[in-house]
Each structure stands twice: as C-alpha cells, then as structure tokens.
Amino acid sequence: MLYAILCYANEETVFAWSKDEEEAVMSKLITVQEPYARAGKLGPVGRLMPTTTATTVRKGKDEALVIDGPFAETKEALLGFYTIDCDNLEEAVAFCKQLSAVNPGSSSYEIRPFYVFRPGDLAT
Amino acid sequence: MTDLAWIDTTLAAARPRALGALLRYFRDLDTAEEAFQEACLRALRSWPDKGPPRDPVAWLILVGRNSGIDAVRRGARLEALPDEDLISDTGDAESDMADRLDGSHYRDDILRLMFICCHPDLPATQQIALALRIVSGLSVQQIARAFLVGDSAMEQRITRAKARVARAGVAFQTPGAAERAERLSRVTTMIYLVFNEGYSQSDPKRDACAFADEAIRLARLLLGIFPSEPEIMGLLALMLLQLSRRAARFDAEGQIVLLEDQDRSRWNREAINEALALIEKAIRHRQPGPYQIQAAIAALHARAIRAEDTDWTQIELLYRTLEHVQPSPVVTLNRAVAVAKRSGPVEALDMVEQLAGALDGYFYFHGLRGNLLMQLGRNHEARTAFDRAIALARSPAEAAHIRLQLDRLKADAETSLG
Numbered sequence: 001m002l003y004a005i006l007c008y009a010n011e012e013t014v015f016a017w018s019k020d021e022e023e024a025v026m027s028k029l030i031t032v033q034e035p036y037a038r039a040g041k042l043g044p045v046g047r048l049m050p051t052t053t054a055t056t057v058r059k060g061k062d063e064a065l066v067i068d069g070p071f072a073e074t075k076e077a078l079l080g081f082y083t084i085d086c087d088n089l090e091e092a093v094a095f096c097k098q099l100s101a102v103n104p105g106s107s108s109y110e111i112r113p114f115y116v117f118r119p120g121d122l123a124t
Numbered sequence: 125m126t127d128l129a130w131i132d133t134t135l136a137a138a139r140p141r142a143l144g145a146l147l148r149y150f151r152d153l154d155t156a157e158e159a160f161q162e163a164c165l166r167a168l169r170s171w172p173d174k175g176p177p178r179d180p181v182a183w184l185i186l187v188g189r190n191s192g193i194d195a196v197r198r199g200a201r202l203e204a205l206p207d208e209d210l211i212s213d214t215g216d217a218e219s220d221m222a223d224r225l226d227g228s229h230y231r232d233d234i235l236r237l238m239f240i241c242c243h244p245d246l247p248a249t250q251q252i253a254l255a256l257r258i259v260s261g262l263s264v265q266q267i268a269r270a271f272l273v274g275d276s277a278m279e280q281r282i283t284r285a286k287a288r289v290a291r292a293g294v295a296f297q298t299p300g301a302a303e304r305a306e307r308l309s310r311v312t313t314m315i316y317l318v319f320n321e322g323y324s325q326s327d328p329k330r331d332a333c334a335f336a337d338e339a340i341r342l343a344r345l346l347l348g349i350f351p352s353e354p355e356i357m358g359l360l361a362l363m364l365l366q367l368s369r370r371a372a373r374f375d376a377e378g379q380i381v382l383l384e385d386q387d388r389s390r391w392n393r394e395a396i397n398e399a400l401a402l403i404e405k406a407i408r409h410r411q412p413g414p415y416q417i418q419a420a421i422a423a424l425h426a427r428a429i430r431a432e433d434t435d436w437t438q439i440e441l442l443y444r445t446l447e448h449v450q451p452s453p454v455v456t457l458n459r460a461v462a463v464a465k466r467s468g469p470v471e472a473l474d475m476v477e478q479l480a481g482a483l484d485g486y487f488y489f490h491g492l493r494g495n496l497l498m499q500l501g502r503n504h505e506a507r508t509a510f511d512r513a514i515a516l517a518r519s520p521a522e523a524a525h526i527r528l529q530l531d532r533l534k535a536d537a538e539t540s541l542g
Contacts, residue, residue, distance in 0.1 A: 010180070011348075012137040013130075016341060021129065052347040052360065053401040068405060069351035075179050104130035106176045 002043075003084050003092045004114045007099070008076040009107035011051060021104075028102035036084060036095065043083030051077050076108060083114075127172050134180050135164050139261045140345055142184040144233030149189055151296055153240070153258070153286065159192030160184065166191070231349035232298055238342070239307045240289050242314040250285045252318050252335070257282050260338050270321075270332035308350065312359050312415070315342050319363050326521035328374055336367055357406035358416030361399035365422035368395035380525045384431035396426045414450045417442055436465040453482035457489060469499040487516040491526060503533050 017025070036042045054070040070077065086092040089111065096109040139160065146156040163184045177183040241255040253271070256262045268278035299307060322335030343360040350356060372386035381387075403423055406416050421442045428434040443459035457479055464472035473496040476489070483489035494509030510530050517523035 010134070010137070012141075012345070013134045013180075015344065016133050016137040018133075021133070049398050049401060050344055052344055052351065052357075053398055053405070055405055066408065067352075104127075105134060106178055106180075 001086060001088065001113050002115060003082075003086055003089075004112045005082040005084060005092065005096060005099075006078055006110040006112065007080040007082070007107065008074075008110065009079050009103070010075065010105065011077040011079060013105055014079060015050060025103060029099065032095070032098045032102060033082075041085040043085070045080070045082050047080045048078060076106075128168075131168060131171055131176075134176065135167060135184075136261055138181045138184055140234050140237055140259050140342075141181045141230060142188060143258070143261075144237040145185045145229065146188050146192065147237060147294075148229060148233050148296060150192055151294075153290065155192055156188075157258075159188040162191040163188035229298075232304075234345065234349055235299075235304070235307055235311065236294065236296075238311045238314065238346070240294050242310045243289050243292055244310075245288060245292070246285055248317050249321075250281060251314050252321050253278065253282055254285045254289070255314055255318055255342075256335065256338065259342065262338075266331065270330070270335065308346075308353065308356070311346065312343075312356060315339050315346070316359060316363070316415075318342065319366075323363075323366055326374070326380065326519040327378065328370075336363070336370075339363060340367065352409070354406035354409040354411050355413040355415050357402045358413060358419045361402040361406070361419035362415055362422055364395045364399040364402075365419060365426050368392040368399070368426065374521070378521060379528075380521045382525075383425060384434075386431075388429065388431075391426065399423065399426070412445065412449065414446060417446045417449065421446075434465070436462050440466055453479045454486070454488075457483060457486075457492060461492060464496060464499075469496040472496055473500065485516065487513055487518065487522060490516065491529075494526075494529060498529065498533060503536065507533055 033042060033045065051070045054068075056067045056069065056071045058065045058067060082095075084092065084095065086095065092111045096111060099109060100107060142163070143156055143160045146159050147153060150156045150159065166187050167180075167184065171177070238255065238259055241258055242251050246254065249271070253267050256267050257264065264279050264282060265275050267282075268275045271278065273281075295303075316339070318335050319339035322333050322337070322339065325332050340360065340363050343356060343363060347353065347356045347360055368391050369383070369386060371392070372388070372390040373381055375381050399419065400423060403416070403419055406419075421439055424435050424439050424442075440459060440462035443455060443462055446455050447459065456475065460472045460475040460479075463475060473493070476493050476496060479489060490509045490513035494506045494513060497503075497506035497509060507530065510526050510533070513526045514523050514530075517526065
C-alpha cells in the first residue's frame with residue numbers, strides 16, 4: 001500500500017532552529033529514511049517552505065478566490081511529506097515512530113493511504 | 125538536539141506571542157516580562173518530565189498569567205501559589221482556553237509588542253536594542269557584546285528606553301485600520317534597522333551578524349499574522365535575498381567581495397527561492413512599495429547566473445520606479461550604477477555629479493565617482509575622489525576596498541610611465 005505521511009509541527013520552533021540543530025536533525029532523519037530508500041520503498045520526500053509563502057485557491061461563487069496563507073490556520077503547520085510504499089499500516093506507523101524519535105519537540109505524522117492518480121514525469 | 129536545547133528554542137520562539145498577550149493582560153511591561161520569565165522557569169521544571177505541551181504559547185500565557193496575578197496578589201497579601209499541574213495536565217484544554225481568551229487578539233498583541241519598541245523619540249540604535257531585548261528576548265549581555273559596549277552601559281540604555289516607552293503610554297484598545305497600518309509601517313522599518321545592524325557588519329565573526337537572522341524571524345512572524353500585506357512580503361524577500369549572499373560577501377582575508385566578483389555558487393539557493401516565491405505573491409496584490417521594488421531589484425541579481433547576465437535595463441527601470449515612490453539621492457546614486465553598466469560611464473558620471481551637494485559626506489558617492497572617473501581615464505580626479513572616500517569609510521574593509529582601487533591607479537601610472 002502507498003502511504004502519504006504528512007508531517008506537522010510548530011513552525012515557529014522549527015524555523016528558530018540554529019543551523020547546527022537543523023543539520024543534526026536532518027542527518028538523523030536521513031538515517032531513518034536510508035533502509036526504506038535502499039529497499040526501493042521511498043517515493044519523493046518534500047520539505048515545504050514556510051507557510052508565509054503559501055497561497056490558497058478556494059472555489060468561490062463566480063470565480064476561484066486566491067487567498068494568502070495556508071488553507072487552515074492550525075497550531076501545527078504542515079511542514080513536509082513523505083510518499084512511501086509499506087506492507088501495511090503497522091510498518092508505516094513504525095516508520096513514523098522512528099521519525100518522531102529523532103525529531104525534537106512536539107510533532108505529529110498523519111498517515112494517509114493513497115493511490116497514484118497519475119505518476120507524472122517530473123524530473124527531480 | 126537535547127531536550128533542554130529544544131525547550132530553549134521553543135521558549136524563544138513562543139516569546140513574542142506569549143509576552144504580547146501578557147502585556148495586554150497586565151498593561152505593564154515589567155510585570156508582563158516577570159510573568160513570562162516565571163512561566164519559562166516552570167516550563168523548564170515541568171516539560172522535561174511531562175513532555176512538551178501541544179501548544180507551548182497557550183501554556184506559557186496561562187501559566188504566566190496565573191503567576192503574574194499571583195505576584196500582584198503577593199504584593200498585597202500572601203496567598204498560595206496556584207499549581208501549574210492543573211494547567212499542564214489538561215492537554216489540549218489550555219489551547220481552547222487560550223483561544224477563547226485571545227482569539228484574534230494575537231496579531232494585535234504581537235504588533236503592539238513590536239510597536240512599543242519603535243517610539244519615534246528613540247534613536248535607531250535604541251529601537252534596535254529594545255526590540256532585541258523585549259521581542260526577541262536576547263540578554264542584555266548578548267546585546268552589549270554585539271554593540272561592543274559594556275553590560276552596564278547597555279543595561280542603562282535599555283532601562284532608559286523602557287522608561288521613555290512607559291512614559292509615552294501604550295494604546296491597549298484594538299487599533300483601527302489606519303492606526304494598524306501606521307503601526308505596521310513603523311514596525312517594518314524597525315525590523316529592517318535590526319537587519320541592517322547585522323548585515324552591515326564587515327566582520328563576519330561579530331555577534332551582531334546574528335541580528336540579520338533575528339530580523340528575518342521577526343518578519344516571518346509579522347507576515348504570519350498579516351498574511352496579505354505585500355510590503356511585509358517585500359521586506360522579507362529583500363532581507364532573504366541580501367542574506368543569501370552572506371557566504372560570498374567576504375574573502376578569506378575579510379575583504380569585501382563586490383557583487384559582480386562574488387562566487388555565485390555560494391549564494392544560498394533556499395533563501396533565494398523562498399524570496400522569489402514571496403515576490404511572486406506580493407506582485408499579485410498590485411500595490412508596489414519600496415520594499416517590494418528593492419526586493420525585485422535584488423531578485424534580478426539573484427536570477428543572473430553570471431554577473432554579466434544581469435538585466436541592468438530592468439534594474440535601471442526599477443530604480444526609476446523607486447525614485448518615484450521614495451525619492452532620495454541615494455536611490456539616484458544606485459540608478460547611476462545601473463546606468464553605468466547599461467550605457468557606460470559618461471552618462472552615469474553626469475548623473476553622479478548632480479548629486480555632489482546632497483551626498484558629499486557619503487562614502488559610496490565618492491567611491492562610485494572615483495570608479496567612473498577611472499573608467500574614463502581621468503586618473504588624477506579619480507585619485508582625489510578615492511582619497512575622499514577613504515576618509516569617509518566606516519570600516520577597515522571599506523577603506524581596504526578603496527585602497528585596492530588606488531593601487532590599481534598607481535599600477536596604471538607606473539605601466540604608462542614604463
């Protein structure tokens with residue numbers, strides 16, 4: 001099953017990390033990802049720019065409205081995502097628990113099974 | 125990152141929101157700061173055991189509010205401290221409670237906290253020091269070290285500035301639209317002052333360099349609460365673009381490297397991409413302002429893969445727009461640089477000469493003038509201009525840069541003699 005893993009955390013804290021803190025967390029996250037990448041189970045992984053760069057397009061009465069900022073104003077912002085092929089939910093949960101362990105502070109991971117609507121041909 | 129380091133980062137990140145709300149409750153900066161301090165101490169005791177609350181800001185506001193009220197009470201008669209366990213154990217409840225208490229107040233709270241630091245009676249350096257102390261929560265020692273003054277001198281400076289702010293009184297009622305716009309404009313100016321205090325440091329090891337990052341954090345915070353303000357997008361983009369060149373601005377000896385000579389592979393692409401995204405958003409609003417225009421100019425430099433790819437025609441046009449929006453001889457001087465690149469030194473020198481009266485005491489005026497004269501082979505006049513520039517240099521790096529030009533002139537003279 002394909003899973004999207006949506007990573008939520010407190011944006012102000014994450015963007016207050018020093019460069020050293022940031023690098024330390026990222027290298028630990030890469031260590032967690034490595035076995036899945038080697039097994040060919042890991043799809044694109046994205047880091048989102050700050051929510052201040054976000055634009056939301058919302059269906060309006062006549063034409064769509066373009067709104068500055070993210071779709072929902074939540075305490076924890078969507079800061080990144082994984083796409084991963086796991087045998088079952090158990091494995092996806094285990095993966096998130098590993099991510100969570102190396103991520104300092106409060107963070108949550110929403111696991112959402114998905115299917116490929118269109119594979120796309122973006123070179124990354 | 126250890127637990128404690130994470131808690132420190134979280135407390136620092138939560139400070140503007142939490143302190144802003146506490147200031148509204150207590151209507152007194154000292155009480156609000158004490159209450160916040162107390163809440164932080166309790167967080168350090170409680171969070172390592174219980175784990176971090178889901179909403180640290182709400183937790184700090186409620187605990188700070190209780191402890192602050194308690195401190196006020198203790199002033200009158202002794203009463204037992206409230207138990208913060210009641211708050212920390214409620215999980216998500218504190219978030220809902222704070223929401224009910226604050227709701228839409230958050231943005232005006234933060235704006236107010238920033239705004240009290242930009243009192244027009246305060247000179248720029250005091251506004252910067254106050255903002256770093258109150259909003260960012262840097263210690264007096266950190267600020268003193270960055271400004272290269274003693275701790276007690278900085279302590280005094282900040283105390284005096286605070287007293288001045290207190291005397292001036294702070295408006296606590298929710299501001300109207302015009303008042304809010306005025307506050308926003310003053311606060312954006314203050315944030316850019318903080319940035320420049322950091323960015324203009326010619327010694328990359330100076331503590332003050334960190335102010336530039338702090339300014340970016342403040343601008344992100346401000347844009348987060350006022351997400352549709354194109355000038356805040358412009359300011360944030362401008363600062364990100366300037367800072368993206370940080371690693372390339374100085375060589376190993378600490379000498380300034382001019383934009384055209386910088387190793388562009390060392391520019392921070394992440395910062396550039398974020399800035400470009402912000403500029404695109406800002407442009408959609410069709411309300412150009414000085415920060416957006418300056419950011420657009422910086423973006424044209426960032427987009428040029430090699431210095432010779434720079435679109436000077438477009439840059440010249442943007443400086444022309446900036447002259448309309450915010451006329452100043454310094455802007456015209458910058459346009460002259462673009463004109464020199466586009467059409468050569470004759471036309472540019474013509475523009476520069478007209479600024480002599482306004483910019484006679486300005487380092488860059490004489491530096492540019494000397495450079496244009498040198499390009500035209502008027503070496504004797506160029507030397508005089510460079511001498512004047514050196515006399516006006518504000519840092520050893522600036523002076524060293526002009527000395528290099530003088531050396532080139534000298535080398536030229538020797539070659540033509542030989």
